[in-house]
Amino acid sequence: MPSPALDVRxxxxxxxxxxxxxxxxxxxxxxxxxxxxxxxxEEVDVAGVEPTAHAIPxxxxxxxxxxxxxxxxxxxxxxxxxxxxxxxxxxxxIE
Amino acid sequence: xxxxxxxxxxxxxxLRTRAASPVEALDALERRIAAVDPHVRGxxxxxxxxxxxxxxxxxxxxxLGGVPIAIKDVLxxxxxxxxxxxxxxxxxxxxxxxxAIARLRAAGAIPFGRTNMDxxxxxxxxxxxxxxPTANPWDITxxxxxxxxxSAAVVASGEAYAALGxxxxxxxxxxxxxxxxxxxxPTYGRVSRFGLVAFASSLxxxxxxxxxxxxxxxxxxxxxxxxxxxxxxxxxxxxDFTAALGRDLKGIRLGMxxxxxxxxxxxxxxxAVRQAIxxxxxxxxxxxxxxxxxxxxxxxxxxILATAEASANLARFDGVRYxxxxxxxANLLDHYGRxxxxxxxxxxxxxxxxxxxxxxxGYYDAYYLRAQKVRTLIRRDFTxxxxxxxxxxxxxxxxxxxxxxxxxxDPLKMYLADIFTIATNLAGNPGISIPCGFATIDDxxxxxxxxxxxxxxxEAGLLKIAHAYEQSTDWHRRRPPAP
Numbered sequence: 001m002p003s004p005a006l007d008v009r010x011x012x013x014x015x016x017x018x019x020x021x022x023x024x025x026x027x028x029x030x031x032x033x034x035x036x037x038x039x040x041x042e043e044v045d046v047a048g049v050e051p052t053a054h055a056i057p058x059x060x061x062x063x064x065x066x067x068x069x070x071x072x073x074x075x076x077x078x079x080x081x082x083x084x085x086x087x088x089x090x091x092x093x094i095e
Numbered sequence: 096x097x098x099x100x101x102x103x104x105x106x107x108x109x110l111r112t113r114a115a116s117p118v119e120a121l122d123a124l125e126r127r128i129a130a131v132d133p134h135v136r137g138x139x140x141x142x143x144x145x146x147x148x149x150x151x152x153x154x155x156x157x158x159l160g161g162v163p164i165a166i167k168d169v170l171x172x173x174x175x176x177x178x179x180x181x182x183x184x185x186x187x188x189x190x191x192x193x194x195a196i197a198r199l200r201a202a203g204a205i206p207f208g209r210t211n212m213d214x215x216x217x218x219x220x221x222x223x224x225x226x227x228p229t230a231n232p233w234d235i236t237x238x239x240x241x242x243x244x245x246s247a248a249v250v251a252s253g254e255a256y257a258a259l260g261x262x263x264x265x266x267x268x269x270x271x272x273x274x275x276x277x278x279x280x281p282t283y284g285r286v287s288r289f290g291l292v293a294f295a296s297s298l299x300x301x302x303x304x305x306x307x308x309x310x311x312x313x314x315x316x317x318x319x320x321x322x323x324x325x326x327x328x329x330x331x332x333x334x335d336f337t338a339a340l341g342r343d344l345k346g347i348r349l350g351m352x353x354x355x356x357x358x359x360x361x362x363x364x365x366x367a368v369r370q371a372i373x374x375x376x377x378x379x380x381x382x383x384x385x386x387x388x389x390x391x392x393x394x395x396x397x398x399i400l401a402t403a404e405a406s407a408n409l410a411r412f413d414g415v416r417y418x419x420x421x422x423x424x425a426n427l428l429d430h431y432g433r434x435x436x437x438x439x440x441x442x443x444x445x446x447x448x449x450x451x452x453x454x455x456x457g458y459y460d461a462y463y464l465r466a467q468k469v470r471t472l473i474r475r476d477f478t479x480x481x482x483x484x485x486x487x488x489x490x491x492x493x494x495x496x497x498x499x500x501x502x503x504x505d506p507l508k509m510y511l512a513d514i515f516t517i518a519t520n521l522a523g524n525p526g527i528s529i530p531c532g533f534a535t536i537d538d539x540x541x542x543x544x545x546x547x548x549x550x551x552x553x554e555a556g557l558l559k560i561a562h563a564y565e566q567s568t569d570w571h572r573r574r575p576p577a578p
Contacts, residue, residue, distance in 0.1 A: 006452050015406060015451040016413075017444060018432035027445055034449065034507055038395040038462070044469050051467030052474055054297045054327065055283040055523025056551060061326035075190045081420035088415050091430040 006031050098123035100574075103162055103257050103310040110155040110162070117150035117161030120256075121207065124163060128254045134578035136229050137239075137249035139168050140176050140209040149205045157203025159317055164199055165255035167246050168209040169216055170301070171290040172196050175206070179292050180214040180224035183412050183419045183438025193290020194325065195259060195301045195318040202317035210245030210258060214440045215409065216266055216294045218242050219512040222503055223442045230499070231274060232575040234539045237496040240270030243304070247274040250304045251542075252575055257314055258304040263294050264397050265491075265516025267302045268528040272491035272544020275530045275573065277561070278304045279311045282551045283523035284329035286315075287322030295404035296327070298397075298520040307571055308529060308562040312336035315554060331552045339559040344378045347560060350385035350484035355515055360493045367532030367543040368490045371564065375488065378563055383484055387476040392469050393518040394510055399453050399466035400521075405443075406450030412438060445506060470521050477522040481550050486560050490515055491528040491544035495536060515546060525549045527561050530570035542570075 008028045012019045019027070073086055082089035098106065098120050109115040125143060132138055146163060153161035166172055169179050171189035173196075178184045196206055213223035221229045221244025229244045231237040232252035239248040243260030247270035250258050260267045262280035271278025279302045286301045293299060303314035319333045351372060356365070376382055414420035414434035421437055424430035439447070453462035480487060493514060502509045519526040531545035545564070549557030565571050 005458075006448075008448055011448050011452045011455065014455060015447050016410075016428065016431035016435060017439070017447055018429075018436035019444065020436075023441070023444065026441075027448055030445065030506055031449055031452075034398065034510075035452075037507055038399055038466075041392055041395050041399075041462075041465055041469055044389070044392060044465075044472065046465060046468040046472070049468040049471050051464055052470040052521075053467060055474070055521065056327075056329060058284070058327060058329065063323045071190060076416075078190060079187050079417035081414055081418070090415055091424050091427045093427055095426075 006035055099127035099253050101256065102306045103159070103313055104307065106162055106256055107159070110160060117153040117155065117205070118147060120161060121146055121150045121163050124207070124254065131232070131252050131254055131578055134230060134235050135232050135248050135252050135254065136227055137210055137245040137252065137254060138208050139178065139211050139226055139245070141207065142175060145174070146205050146207040153205065154203050159199065159313065160203030161205065162203070162256055163205045163207035164314070165208045165210050165246060165249050165258035166196065166206050167212055167243050167258070167260045169212060169261055169292045170196060170259060172206045176209060177292065178226065179216070180212045180226055181438065181440065181443070182225045185419065187417050191290065194287035194322045196290065198318050204317065208249070208255065210243070210249055212245055213242035214443050215292070215405070216242040216261055216263055217405070217442050217446055219265070219269060219509055220502070221245060222499060223440060225440045228499060231496045232578070233275065233541050234496065235578060236498055238273070238499050240273035240496065242266040244270045246304050247271050247276060247278060250274070250276045250306060257306070257310050259301060259314070260304055261291055261299055261301050262520065263298045263401060264520050265513040267304065268491050268516050268526055268544070268546060269513060271304055271528040273496040273542065275542030276304055276306055277308050277311050277527065277529050277571070278302065279315060279527045279554070280519065280525060281315060281319065281554055282525045284327055285331070285525070285552065285554065286318050287325040287328045289322055289324035293408040295401040296408065297404060298401060308527070308558055308565050309337060309340055311527070312340060312558050334555050336555050336558055339555050340562045342559055344375070344380045344560065344563050347380045348383055348484045349375055349380050349560070350383050350480055350487045352385050352387045352390065352480065352487055352489055354387050354390035355489035360490060361495055361534070363534035364490050364493065364495065364543050367534070368545055371531040371545045372488055374568070375564060378567060385480040385484060385487065387480060387518065389469065389472045389476050390518060393473055393521060394514055396466045396469045396473065396521060397517045398449065398510055399462050400470065402446045402450030403454050403463050404450070406447045406454065409443065409447055442506070473518055474522045477524055486557055487548040489546050491546035495534050495541045495543070519548050524551055525554045525557055527557055529561050529565055532570060533573070
């Protein structure tokens with residue numbers, strides 16, 4: 001397992017999350033401590049052990065792809081912070 | 096008679112025989128809330144007008160006909176706010192009912208009130224709520240546990256007949272223990288998660304709080320069962336969970352996991368739980384020692400897997416479809432970055448960073464994949480233990496309700512509050528916490544919780560075992576002092 005290399009500033013960019021300088025410093029110290037703690041998993045012999053993704057695994061769940069009553073557009077938009085012409089309004093994506 | 100003091104079972108009898116009406120049941124709660132909630136602060140929101148309309152039209156012949164149920168603020172109830180204790184969802188109105196809510200309604204219940212919680216269910220004290228904290232009704236200088244601290248506090252203080260919560264690493268059982276009520280986390284897949292705001296999808300499960308085990312069984316009857324809207328809900332038959340209550344414990348084998356009786360447990364908790372186990376012996380149960388050898392790794396596994404899943408789940412809060420949006424973003428990155436900076440509180444940010452890190456390129460195998468493998472070993476521990484016993488018995492929490500503010504700057508210490516509840520979520524088994532005694536500290540009485548863990552989908556057996564203890568003791572009848 002690699003040694004703690006958690007760079008809070010860089011990871012925050014990946015997570016699309018601005019942080020203040022103060023938060024970066026606090027989280028860096030706290031998360032280094034937490035990462036040290038979770039590295040105890042290195043002790044466990046996991047050779048040949050399959051990973052578990054879900055406690056009660058189920059696979060290939062299908063239901064008929066049938067239309068049913070659900071939201072109309074107005075309901076779907078009701079919580080949007082910005083909307084225009086019956087659509088969600090987003091910040092410009094293409095420069 | 097003060098209706099608000101009744102259990103759901105007792106209230107049902109009053110309503111069914113028309114000795115009291117659903118509107119009176121609601122008004123009694125409202126009086127109790129007016130007297131107590133300024134101190135306890137368990138509720139975030141109540142829509143009394145809407146609830147009165149539903150009460151006036153309630154069909155009292157249904158299994159929960161006319162019974163108001165408090166709802167953790169993480170479940171969508173159509174027309175109601177659903178903040179998850181977060182600023183990022185302030186102003187959001189749920190456009191639909193979660194399946195568990197729709198099923199409660201079908202059983203005649205009235206969803207009434209939104210209960211406080213740690214933001215996005217991340218926490219063990221309800222201090223991470225961005226709206227306000229909640230107090231423990233037994234001592235308002237102490238925390239009620241978390242993350243479903245509001246639901247536990249309002250049930251324990253008689254401000255609700257019963258409540259729903261959610262449990263990802265102990266968020267139903269730990270607050271139930273610290274507030275002195277019954278709290279059940281069903282088997283993963285037993286209750287549909289549709290309409291539950293997701294924290295860690297492979298661990299989250301909705302469950303009931305009640306003043307008694309029977310009340311939790313009544314609620315579980317209503318909310319259980321497969322749902323086409325949640326592909327992880329399981330097509331297991333749903334029995335009447337009250338049917339086995341009252342049967343004796345002859346032939347029942349209970350396992351004491353040696354890894355759960357360790358140094359560092361509060362001595363009053365340790366002694367109360369050991370007394371409870373002796374009591375089980377006197378009720379005819381056989382006590383065996385069992386081992387869950389990977390217990391010590393559960394917290395580490397959990398804080399990798401739960402934060403990884405949370406970092407992905409919370410990516411949906413992007414300030415486009417719902418929730419807070421930063422003003423005048425310079426560009427798209429600024430839009431996302433500031434929307435999330437302004438909307439999320441510190442614990443949520445911390446977990447997003449940790450979860451993003453353990454999933455990031457180069458670290459995935461070392462943290463996430465390895466944690467998933469250790470999760471397999473933890474599940475195996477339970478499978479093997481349950482070859483020998485019908486249920487596992489242990490403390491719910493290693494400690495009593497602690498003082499507000501004591502741990503807010505030490506997240507790792509806060510995480511360790513969940514050491515006895517987390518493994519159950521990783522393995523998927525059902526677990527319940529019931530009161531098993533009181534500790535005295537600073538002249539205050541604080542409840543102690545006994546945790547019982549059952550086989551997957553054997554909630555009926557688990558509830559029977561919990562009920563037998565409860566009914567032969569009077570811990571569940573004790574109520575907190577007037578604030």
